[in-house]
Amino acid sequence: MTDEIYRASTTAPVNIAVIKYWGKRDPKLNLPTNSSLSVTLSQSDLRTHTTASCSPSYPSFDSLLLNGSEQDVSGARTQACFRELRSLRRNLEGQDASLPKLSTLPLKIVSENNFPTAAGLASSAAGFAALVRAIANLYELPSSPTDLSRIARQGSGSACRSLFGGYVGWEQGKEVDGSDSVAFQVAPESHWPEMRAIILVVSAAKKGVSSTTGMQTTVATSSLFAARASDTVPKRMKQMQEAIQIKDFETFGKITMMDSNSFHATCLDTYPPIFYLNDVSRAAIKMVEAINAAAGRIIAAYTFDAGPNAVIYYLQENEAQVAGLFKAFMGEKDGWKGTRGDAIQASEEAFGKMKGEVGVAVDLLKEGVSRVILTGVGEGPVETKESLIDEKGQPISTSS
Amino acid sequence: MTDEIYRASTTAPVNIAVIKYWGKRDPKLNLPTNSSLSVTLSQSDLRTHTTASCSPSYPSFDSLLLNGSEQDVSGARTQACFRELRSLRRNLEGQDASLPKLSTLPLKIVSENNFPTAAGLASSAAGFAALVRAIANLYELPSSPTDLSRIARQGSGSACRSLFGGYVGWEQGKEVDGSDSVAFQVAPESHWPEMRAIILVVSAAKKGVSSTTGMQTTVATSSLFAARASDTVPKRMKQMQEAIQIKDFETFGKITMMDSNSFHATCLDTYPPIFYLNDVSRAAIKMVEAINAAAGRIIAAYTFDAGPNAVIYYLQENEAQVAGLFKAFMGEKDGWKGTRGDAIQASEEAFGKMKGEVGVAVDLLKEGVSRVILTGVGEGPVETKESLIDEKGQPISTSS
Numbered sequence: 001m002t003d004e005i006y007r008a009s010t011t012a013p014v015n016i017a018v019i020k021y022w023g024k025r026d027p028k029l030n031l032p033t034n035s036s037l038s039v040t041l042s043q044s045d046l047r048t049h050t051t052a053s054c055s056p057s058y059p060s061f062d063s064l065l066l067n068g069s070e071q072d073v074s075g076a077r078t079q080a081c082f083r084e085l086r087s088l089r090r091n092l093e094g095q096d097a098s099l100p101k102l103s104t105l106p107l108k109i110v111s112e113n114n115f116p117t118a119a120g121l122a123s124s125a126a127g128f129a130a131l132v133r134a135i136a137n138l139y140e141l142p143s144s145p146t147d148l149s150r151i152a153r154q155g156s157g158s159a160c161r162s163l164f165g166g167y168v169g170w171e172q173g174k175e176v177d178g179s180d181s182v183a184f185q186v187a188p189e190s191h192w193p194e195m196r197a198i199i200l201v202v203s204a205a206k207k208g209v210s211s212t213t214g215m216q217t218t219v220a221t222s223s224l225f226a227a228r229a230s231d232t233v234p235k236r237m238k239q240m241q242e243a244i245q246i247k248d249f250e251t252f253g254k255i256t257m258m259d260s261n262s263f264h265a266t267c268l269d270t271y272p273p274i275f276y277l278n279d280v281s282r283a284a285i286k287m288v289e290a291i292n293a294a295a296g297r298i299i300a301a302y303t304f305d306a307g308p309n310a311v312i313y314y315l316q317e318n319e320a321q322v323a324g325l326f327k328a329f330m331g332e333k334d335g336w337k338g339t340r341g342d343a344i345q346a347s348e349e350a351f352g353k354m355k356g357e358v359g360v361a362v363d364l365l366k367e368g369v370s371r372v373i374l375t376g377v378g379e380g381p382v383e384t385k386e387s388l389i390d391e392k393g394q395p396i397s398t399s400s
Numbered sequence: 401m402t403d404e405i406y407r408a409s410t411t412a413p414v415n416i417a418v419i420k421y422w423g424k425r426d427p428k429l430n431l432p433t434n435s436s437l438s439v440t441l442s443q444s445d446l447r448t449h450t451t452a453s454c455s456p457s458y459p460s461f462d463s464l465l466l467n468g469s470e471q472d473v474s475g476a477r478t479q480a481c482f483r484e485l486r487s488l489r490r491n492l493e494g495q496d497a498s499l500p501k502l503s504t505l506p507l508k509i510v511s512e513n514n515f516p517t518a519a520g521l522a523s524s525a526a527g528f529a530a531l532v533r534a535i536a537n538l539y540e541l542p543s544s545p546t547d548l549s550r551i552a553r554q555g556s557g558s559a560c561r562s563l564f565g566g567y568v569g570w571e572q573g574k575e576v577d578g579s580d581s582v583a584f585q586v587a588p589e590s591h592w593p594e595m596r597a598i599i600l601v602v603s604a605a606k607k608g609v610s611s612t613t614g615m616q617t618t619v620a621t622s623s624l625f626a627a628r629a630s631d632t633v634p635k636r637m638k639q640m641q642e643a644i645q646i647k648d649f650e651t652f653g654k655i656t657m658m659d660s661n662s663f664h665a666t667c668l669d670t671y672p673p674i675f676y677l678n679d680v681s682r683a684a685i686k687m688v689e690a691i692n693a694a695a696g697r698i699i700a701a702y703t704f705d706a707g708p709n710a711v712i713y714y715l716q717e718n719e720a721q722v723a724g725l726f727k728a729f730m731g732e733k734d735g736w737k738g739t740r741g742d743a744i745q746a747s748e749e750a751f752g753k754m755k756g757e758v759g760v761a762v763d764l765l766k767e768g769v770s771r772v773i774l775t776g777v778g779e780g781p782v783e784t785k786e787s788l789i790d791e792k793g794q795p796i797s798t799s800s
Contacts, residue, residue, distance in 0.1 A: 223635075223658075224665060227627040258623075258671050265624060265669035271654070272689055273661045279679045289672055 280368030680768030
């Protein structure tokens, strides 16, 4: 083996669940108490770019540089991903003695997000999906996205869904070892490419309870949680997959909103209660309700993860009545600029119908939303030649 | 029968539930989907004063004057109360021919609250309890408070609990006609007279969904509601009654907080979602959590009805660490004045422990709380000679 530098790079997407993951039946393996389903978002708007590299010339420890700052890789979750991937590589090396023994070399990983981490957007899903995909590329593993989802899940539960593009389920599974708790593609992005999303980034006074801590407190203390996991979600998983198959936005939207509310209801039913929604989040809900009332049907659907940011799904054909109205009512915000934002026009008819009743909500959004992100359904991880590590093994910064 | 004016007067209290009533199994009879439990609050702070009167000289229709304005009495709920009470009077008249036939005479009722209706405090409980108790007094009915609770329930569900003082349960009952859905006294106020309450009246931008509409939408759409009604509340009813019997404030407080959160969780799980708590309500929760953390145990317990106002229960012995801290942190508010408010001093030790971490919450409370009401557990309806109708049948205004 020479002192060669081995490198491979990928990008991976963020996903925003429409049926939420909340609660672990096994915290160590990140095995969930219920299945979940998400939409993978376009990587031109939100993605993690990761280069995995290994070399005999590297210092003898694994390292991870994220957005220019060194991360601790000693945590059980990162270690589980490294261990599983090395084990797969070791199997290959065992079968073919001509392969370089990459599994024995220290890993150097460099990773960058194309969105501000301060925005509070769940970046761990894209992060662990990119990490696992990049190392799998480096090791030239024949593993399928489903196989890799099993590994990424151990890094961060929802990361398993970012191994696929389009509409992605995560089967909770029954096995104790988690072998059947994997992601699967419900439909590729090409099946229903018209799905758009607007993200309202809400400036929170303070970060709320971490999702890892929060979900376990919910499982332990909420008297309503069991009904969600055992009855509510299984029914919705079925309905949601059907809605996606037949491209029925009204059902998709209604279940999305109901499931977000159900998740936050179990947070409120936790002791002590967990609040992720604030008055600005509620103003976004009010706006979506007014938009749907003006349209006479569900054309917009809100969902909230473990924070106050609103993600609002809609179809391209209704852009003027959804994104257009948010733009018209909220006025200047970072994110409306650029080709996509400039093209968005409001429906004047809907604006007229709504303006009498959304005054308070609009004031709250103007004050509380720091930026908007316009995006839509997108593809899964993409291998790239653009490396974040140069041929000498040094990190290359692409940050602006 | 002469043209005599028959009159009787009572006062009746407000009650604030610690296990919430939300959901009707029979909307017409106000039969609930779960039992509930409340603390009756002192009438020196919050009460309805009602005089019921009848006379052959009155115009031939029933009337109700509340705080100086004529009310519609044609609604099914008020009519049900009138009908049931007249029926009981008619039975008496049938048994004793010497009794004047009051059941045939028009009713004139005058009612006044000693608290601002604009405060958004649920006044319908005190209102219907006073109405039913005053007419029962007028008719000289031998009915027990339990019998009257069955009638008041038909006016407003939670009114049935205002027929008793102290700690009061409302048994959901099983009968179709509602005959076993009545209030009962868990313990009189003298059993645990140290229970105090501070009410933070929050200025809401707009009145939320009415509880009558809201609770039926919850029953129809929340997937988590059934578990609350069938499992959560029955367990808590038992625990709460035991806690009251043995005067265990920590259990009383914990269940109070959990049940308020459970109720609001089912509101959030309603479609479309119902929000009664706002950022000011959450600031009150944060303060209570900080107060309990500083004390190292539960000495304060928040609860919220169908609105943003916080009611915080505590024991007299902890006044400096509960009401005192709210006073010290919030500063000048309408309601701190007067003998009771002036006497309240903050615990300096607790103030010091908390001040570093409640800044944001304190700002929200200062801005969003319009007044405080200091009160405590109190007695049930009290007959009074002070009449709101003079000997000529004319209303007397006592309003300031």
